[in-house]
Amino acid sequence: MRKKLLLSFIALQAWVLALGGSVFAEDPVVSITMGNGKEPVGASSLSLLLLITVLSLAPAILVLMTSFTRIVIVLGFVRTSLGTQQMPPNQVLIGLALFLTLFVMSPTLSQVNQQALQPYLKGEITQTDALAKAAVPMKEFMYKQTREKDLLLFMNYTKTEKPKTYQDIPITVLVPAFAMSELKTAFQMGFMIFIPFLVIDMVVASTLMAMGMMMLPPVMISLPFKILLFVLVDGWYLVVKSLLTSFQT
Structure with missing residues (x-):
């Protein structure tokens, strides 16, 4: 009885494998069509495709065509110069940089909304005209x-x-030039932020060496003093004020 069941099970497996081989003998073909497949693709489908492309490029546009680059780099320099490792966390720094970017870019974005977005939504101008008009305020900001x-x-x-x-x-010339200028400005501001904390590290290291405590890491002693100095001078206020002032040209 057991031999018959075993033979039946083997025969069933062989039948399933043979059926699967016949089904998947040919490679599966997957086709994607836009519209009904008979008529040419309409303008609405192309507009949707263009919108998806723009949304995929939104992070690059945010980083390279706004004030985000300078702000997030300077905030990163502040954390590095303090030596607090992951305090504030990356989420806090990026969130603060995003809101400061919206604050700095609000006049430019308002012009884009009035001159390009609203007329396009009302059907007064075409998509091409809207993109051309939206580029004018952005070019003005980047050029300055x-x-x-x-x-x-x-x-x-x-x-x-x-x-x-x-x-x-x-725009292909202005965007990389703007990004290079933003990097240079951010590193210049970062260098100025590093100087007072570097002085504290040097003083603490010299003091520990004079006391013969060469095995004690100077970072453990200088970190509380750097945080105390940063709090006493209201460091975050000064950093944000410097960032906002740097965009007023």
């Missing part, structure tokens, strides 16, 4: 924060003719 040296670097590389106004500068 971009160094001429950085701008000339990319213009000479692409052999772009000297524009009459900032509106004639291609």
